[in-house]
Amino acid sequence: MEISNILPLMLLTNALVLFMFIMFLYIRKLNSSSMGSAHKLPPNPPKYPIIGNLHQLLGNSRHQALWQLSKEYGPIMQIHIGSKSFLVISSPAMAKQILQTQDHIFCSRPISQATKRLTYNYLDIAFSPHDNHWREMRKLLVSEFLGPKRAKLSNHVLVTEIDNLVSSLSLNPSNVSVNLNNLFLAAIKGFVCKVAFGKNYRAQPLKGPSWEVMLDETMEILNGSIGDSFPWLGLFIDQFSGWNAKLNKCFSNLDAYIETIVDEHHNHTIKETSDDEKDFVHTLVELSKTQNASGYRLTKEDVKALVMDVLTGGIDTTVVTLVWAMSEIVRNTRIMQKLQSEIRNCTGKKEKVHELDITKMAYLKMVIKETLRLHPPAPLLIPHECVSHTKVGGYDVLSGTTVIINGWGIGRNPSTWGDNVNEFYPERFENLDVDFGGGNFEMVPFGGGRRSCPAMNTAPATIEFTLANILYWFDWEVPGGMNNEDLNMQEEGSLVVRKKLPLYLVPMKHNWEY
């Protein structure tokens, strides 16, 4: 008999033995916990042996399923999936405990097979544990990519990309719809890639799938696998189901892309470039040649892990927000008209909307806040991990517990937002001073505390500039004689949740009656 024929049988037998062993451990654990524990654990919905609460999360969007459960079990609850326990937070007060009061205890990230592989063994910022390496990487991203040092280049590139977007819309034949997902993606990817890598690697020949498919696959993989929650048996399932192969393929495609970018920067050091014209990777490559003041020296893998964070964190989130914002604006004719008249009044008769004009656009800022309240692109943020035993809301939280903060639910909490919580109503911010990632944690689209999104201040500015320009030059309609209010708003995705159907709208050059 060939070894390839025996192997599956052997693996299946092993899997069954392991399954029985896990059952035995589980029942023993249940018995010991029923004998009484000194800990007062948060309420938890009834669970099945082995799978825990998994069945309650299947079928629905995870953030919506958890929100429903929290209505019954409270703003702090504990759920189990396989061998892992999760603390689920669904109110501003509890989010404040995690992200501010006890931020030092909840500032780590859980490990998973996917994050380990895709971050070059936790060398990045978003998924790495809370340690000195994370601190150094985050400092670099903030000072060399998002901060004022790069502002001149960033502004210039953004203006160029949005000019291109407006020009391509102007060339669109009248009454023909455009796919705004694609146009926003082209503009934002162009912007991020040029600032980060010096050029848009759009035309780069890739071994694998298209760039968009590659990123979608990465997001899906980052969501985790069965093996993360069901040790042993889950790991077999990951192997048999092809998940491991998918992870390896995904990593190798992404790594090949990132390797090209980094190698090009290593091989073509630009000598005569002033600091504010250098792209991010160029600066990183230069920094990797020397130690910094605290004796830290970047490796090539560190640089690649940072590029990975920029690619996965910096583009999709912004595009998804732009698409949600335009969908909500177009569905609400009153809001679209009010917003356009603000944008056109503040800008006046000019060639372009200027950054300074945008500082006067109070309603635009409210529209963006309202978009992020109802449609936070990362509805469950990135999971946090508790690093030592503590108490939250009177309940014990054990070290190693993964914490899920339901930002989507927090943004739709009627006790904060009133009865019209599901309505897109930007005016609610007129009398409400809500601060992203701080204040009373009424909404947390960028998370909070030391693991909050480092682009919390810069990403909204990119969104404002893009929306102001396309709403200044064009009036917008839903295609095919459909009523604007009937635009489909279904969601799709888990780590990043986007509008399920692409947004097709008809741009009509605005008729300026001067």
Ligand code: HEM
């Ligand atoms: C609308 C745009 C964006 C939204 C809504 C957003 C949202 C978020 C959220 C919810 C988190 C997790 C926070 C937590 O776990 O508490 C996060 C983390 C992060 N974001 Fe963003 N983000 C956006 C844009 C960006 C951009 C442009 C970048 C640039 C590279 C970026 C880089 C990161 C990084 C590196 C982290 C990990 C921070 C850490 O773990 O220390 N994000 N973001």
